[in-house]
Amino acid sequence: MYEGVVQDLIDELGRFPGVGPKSAQRIAFHLLNSDPADINRLREVLGKVAEGVTFCEVCGTVAEQQRCRICRDERRDATLVCVVEEPKDVLAVERTGEFKGRYHVLGGALDPLSGIGPDQLRMRELLARIGTDEITEVILATDPNTEGEATATYLVRMLRDFPGLTVTRLASGLPMGGDLEFADELTLGRALSGRRAL
């Protein structure tokens, strides 16, 4: 145990995900040896995060203003909405450079084992958007795991009766660079059912 504020710093750093006591100690001593200007910059950023980060009132991703950069951008296709679980998924889709529509962040996936049902996610907000905006296609980009698939199933059931709305799901299948014999049954089954003519 260190004395005073150094131990407090190690304890606080140790609360971060993936940071154990040894890593916390290493980061703490790195900070102690850092240039005071670097520490001030970090302090300013943390202060801004504590005060300034809000969630976009339209799509629910992290934003600095009431509306995020993507929802404010008039050049984006407002008829296309990509539904994702977390704000970090917005970045993942953006990195592809393929998608020019807008997003809707649910804030998680349906997971009864963790007590997360439809009321805990931003599903009502999605329905309200579809009811008022000019959306013609909803792309379900929830994670390709059990919870994400169940969330997509639930959303399809809710959205299929909207007139003139197309609901699509991200394709899933075999990763590039892999061997077929190592593919699991679920993924291989998906790849077979989603095959396309060449």
Next chain:
Amino acid sequence: MSLYRDTGIVVRVQKLGEADRIITLITRKFGKVRAVAKGVRRTGSRFGARLEPFGHVDVQFYTGRTLDVITQVQTVDAFGSPIVADYQRYTVASAILETADRLCAEEGEPVLRLYLLVIGALRALAGGERDAALVLDAFLLRAMAFAGWEPAIVECARCASPGPHPAFNVAAGGAVCARCRPAGSVNPGAEVLILLDALMVGDWARAEHSSYPVRRQASGLIAAHLQWHLERGLRSLPLVERRLREQAGVPEAEQHAEPHAELDGPATQR
């Protein structure tokens, strides 16, 4: 024992570090096992989707210092896909897994009967031939019997006088006769107790001919009985989607023909 192998049902997954997961399985020989699946969250993982909840898998473990490590996985039954394709089945299957996880408190203690019950229930759900809510209620009743909390249905829970009895009291342990009836007992009606008995012994023809209001009452009693004994409520049970009315068309009993090994025989045989 550095390497060992068993079949099991994946009941829970928790994130660990950047790309790993802690997988909780209920296995045939070793009961509940918690083990680390390294790199399973990466898209190129060799485990792929095999270690997702509801998966019935053949697993090889390496004995670790704190948690064992999963080294190989092969799918035995892929229950996940058909269950996840229907939201009601998904919520029901989640409640089944959570119940099994809670009832199996000790790691490494064999729970063969519970393991077979879970597989039977998931197989019935994946097949989609039976009403998912009935499958859940049948599972919960039998799982409680496994845990030693079987509710008295055909005899009085206090004096064991033969029934049928009109009252039901969760704290007393099930149906109670007029003489033993404690304050706060409910009067569920004869049809509800008949349904409970049918679910317990695996008489699906009788269970499927019950009306939806009767099923709803029976589900309420079963949930109350379970939560009384578990002391802490199940997270997934309030999220289970139950149909509020009968669907138009063919009665359910006419749609089902194939029996399910684990859920069809009398409960006393297991």
